Amino acid sequence: MSDQDLEARLRRLEDLDEIRQLFIDYGQLLDRGDFAAYAQLFAEDGELMIGPLGRAKGRAEIEAMMSKVGGSGGSLHLITSPVVQLDGDRATSHVMWTVVNRAEDGHPLVGMVGHHEDELVREQGRWRFARRRGFVEIPSAMRR
Secondary structure, X not given: XXXXXXXXXXXXXXXXXXXXXXXXXXXXXXXXXXXXXXXXOEEEEEEEEEHHHEEEEOHHHHHHHHHHHOOOOOEEEEEEEEEEEEEOOEEEEEEEEEEEEEOOOOOEEEEEEEEEEEEEEEEOOEEEEEEEEEEEEEOOOOOO
């Protein structure tokens, strides 16, 4: 194996690892309610489309939209089954998500289950969401 092949393989593994961390950061920042940091996970002109919440383009709009929704400490997002297709400085992905809430009796309650379809871009050396579309597979059964 040539040094060039080895470098390409290493770069691929590093890219996949950084993208998987992006998914984890997404859920953790959402759960903490840190919407300023959450918006930084998106490219400068990134776009977020989440069904009933709406659509936002650019970090300021994304932060504002998520701030209206609110939330912190009341739910946990589990991000699973990532499938990532790399293409140079761009990538696409499909990940599952599950929202777990605390029921009135303190026990865990699955809030919703769905998936994200993503377009990712390397921007200023970091992987970011260029476009993130959220889909609900199993809607919330929680009473509000």
